[in-house]
Amino acid sequence: MIDTVIQVVHVASSIILILIILVQIGKGASMSNLFGGGSSEAVFSGAGGDVFMKKLTIVFAAVFMLTSLGLTVISSRSSIKTVMDKVPQAAPPAGVGVGLEEKAPAVEVPVPSEEKPAKPAKPFDVD
DSSP states (O other), rough: OOOHHHEEEEEEEEHHHHHHHHHHOOOOOOOOHHHHHHHHHHOOOOOOOHHHHHHHHHHHHHHHHHHHHHHHHHHOSOOOSSSGGGSEEEHHHTTSSSHHHSSSSSOOOOOOOOOOOOOOOOOOOOO
């Protein structure tokens, strides 16, 4: 339950963080700087929106980092390590594997003979 809530907050904060970063205007990217009037921007513009967006970015970045750490801790403590651990183990059908030692046919193992192996052939001489 808590895992699902943290995942939803994590995804929402990541999407909001991406949008906030894309909305922000970079340093020197306004119209007045386009034509060389960079110094006039500081005099005539208010920095209220920029400060708010920077603080909002810091808040959502902190939320993103905390949810990332929380999900890591939760996943390391879970007992399920692989996807296959979630699959229920089915019992073998009745009669399978029962009494195999009684019904197995006898296998004759060949006994090695005591004859010596043949000597290897000599290679041909090419002159």
